[in-house]
Amino acid sequence: MHKWSPLVAVCLGTFLLLVDVTVVVVALPDISTSLGAGDDDLQWVLDGYALALAALLLGAGSLADRYGRRLTYLIGLLIFALASLACALAPTVGLLIGARVVQGIGGAAMFATTAALLNVTYQGKDRGVAFGVWGAVNGAAAAAGPIAGGLLTEHLGWHWIFLVNLPICVLAAWFTLRGVAESKAPWGGRFDVPGTVAFTVSAGAVVYGLISASADGWAAGSTLTAFAAGLIGFVVFIVVERRSDHPMLDLGLFRRRSFSSLIAAAFLTQAAAFAVMPYTTVWLQRILGHGPVDAGLLGALPMSLASLVVGVFAGRALQRVPARWTVGIGLLLIAAGDLMQTRVSPDADGDVLMMGLIVVGLGVGVVLPTLSSAVLGEVPRERSGMAGGALNAFRQLGFAFGVAVLGTVFGGVYTDGLDAALRLAAGMALLGSVVVLVLCRNPSRVSAPAHA
Template sequence: MRKWSPLVAVCLGTFLLLVDVTVVVVALPDIATSLGAGNDDLQWVLDGYALALAALLLGAGSLADRYGRRLTYLIGVLIFALASLACAFAPSVGLLIAARVVQGVGGAAMFATTAALLNVTYQGRDRGVAFGVWGAVNGAAAAAGPIAGGLLTEHLGWHWIFLVNLPVCALAVWFTVRGVAESKAPWGGRFDVPGTVAFTVAAGAVVYGLISASVDGWTAGSTLGAFVAGLAGFVVFIAVERRSDHPMLDLGLFRRAPFSSLIVAAFLTQAAAFAVMPYTTVWLQQILGHGPVDAGLLGALPMSVASLLVGVLAGRALQRVPARWTVGMGLLLIAAGDLLQTRVSPSSGGDVLIPGLVVVGLGVGVVLPTMASAVLGEVPRERSGMAGGALNAFRQLGFAFGVAVLGTVFGGVYTDGLDTALRIAAGMALLGSVVVLIFCKHTPVAERSVSAPAHA
């Protein structure tokens, strides 16, 4: 059991931070009643966490490489636990939003280090098993959020969607202290403060713009201003990183077509597989009249179970197949699953979503573990935190992008809008598949040397 303690520690944290992206979806009506929150407030309860998570991931990964991945992960878990407690007892919606942002800070420290900790801990067959299980937890957690939120909200109250985090955080700390060895990059040098600030501002502005677009429209002043600020931030970030002796993100990694194509695939996977979930949940509750528990079960459980089974049962075998095929074909499954769900009609029941959700779950179970290990296989081991932070930052940016784009066409709770949103999500998955199949040409991850030069 001691051999798998690091995997348990990492999976506990991963499950928590990804569940909390969507766990509040079905609890929003109760939160509005309890705290007197308006629609804009509720949007920020949902998105404040995602904003901090996306903006800080890359900086957290760079900090972890320099000062210790185990230490960074533990600090992230403790911040997440304290912020969860603050969320549960927030007396106003403003304080709840603030606590959700702090939760995102802790989540970023955790998420930026999870893949890197597995990469430096496990080798050979164990590495394939570890990434298979971790990838399955990724897919299952993102889909399980509405289920957990529905059960806790309906039977115990919305406060418990945050209180339940505390014992899980305690377990994560115990397993980490007991079984995870410290690791860090061997190089010295100062922490890249200008690069970290530039990326945080840029990513934060872009996510804010996407949130604003889904609320105020794509041509609103707040939306356009945020996008301009984000673009300027990314220009500054690139300029700073090109001149830095110790960059937080080595831009030379993007010269490798497999690395770049996998980052694009990560962005599109989150948009295609998960961004439609808030809208299917709304459709199930407000059009079909399901309660929070039923909406969570119908809208997420089939996907969660399928993803978990693929990762657990086939994770190690998938690591021996070139990522070009696993990620590419997995994205095709996600596209097919999205299209299967377009059979929704005003007269259909919630069970019409189940076949498509199962197929999406199969695709997610194939894509996430192999994508993570393939990205880490493209960089030296000492840059694991950097690569893991970049991968997960683009995943969160993809989720925010997908929610904004699909929210524009959803336009409320209407069946036609959900149908259109699902078709767009399928197109995103298809685009990601094409990119990977064309550009991700490398050997199976299990046969690669993880110490290969970053600038091959």
């Protein structure tokens, strides 16, 4: 068994599920024309997937710890493949949104297990290499989505952004069956259904409220009702987890300042680095008149390449630097890159974004590999599925939150709205940097489970 087969299997699945977070961005105008979708429908085509992915990651991580991470990963690949086919064949926007949600369910099962599989498979220097490559794939995939979407939409049609997933799922499954060993946590216990439901309701309601605020206003009844439901769901989740003998998220982990600060950094990294991309590509297409391919290349390629280069060539070295500095400085780079893009104007060229996107990509390439390994280093190995699920859940919630919040700022005003959205994204990155630099001090390697 080749020692890098598990890494290939994990990276294929990770790339696939993260590309699909943003792959539809440049295809939205074509989807609108083909299916007669309105702006609210299109936002749910984007956010429905991200929300399902984020809301179910904790539950999926808990299932993986109990019943097997390899098995959970393979089931996720199967669900993702079938849902991708349903997306491609969807005759209405409602069915497309539903299939995107199911895609998110499969993606959650995959994503919740990726970091844990690497954590239990590799040790020492190999572990640093594995997390470096995996982190590079994380950063490159999210940024590469608009590029892949643009190429497929312009030359083959929007349906192909989903059909192309099928052979990649087969390849990922083959590498998994060939090279990934099964692993699970040593304890038993029932699946935490109440906790999963409460967290899903809370996350879904909050994101729905943010989207509703963009369309109807912050004081609208639908917005306030959604936020109230989200708050109630969150309180129920906390109560359920504190009383559970086998919680899907051990709240005791958040007593560690380093763990809490790194989870916050994960949330803010996604919001600051990636959530502005839908609005950047809208500006490129509707204001500057670029096609899907050009919009994808101008709006994502510089970030994708910079992130990939840093992750591949510096990932191992970054593992030896305290996470406080790598994550904190990486977020400062993201903030600087966002601010460098705030020179957009109606008569500007798409090249005005390039240097800023490169700097954001450098920051992403620094943050993501070390963020993952540092979070897992804060928990016992048997909690790695739980910790990986929490990390990735908050990352995707950060993206969904960022898309919704920046959408209220963007507001269809295009140039001025994009400038304001970029400034807000920079503020999010700066906040994340301060949190990590202040609170994340010498993360420890624990050996015993923490309990709430």
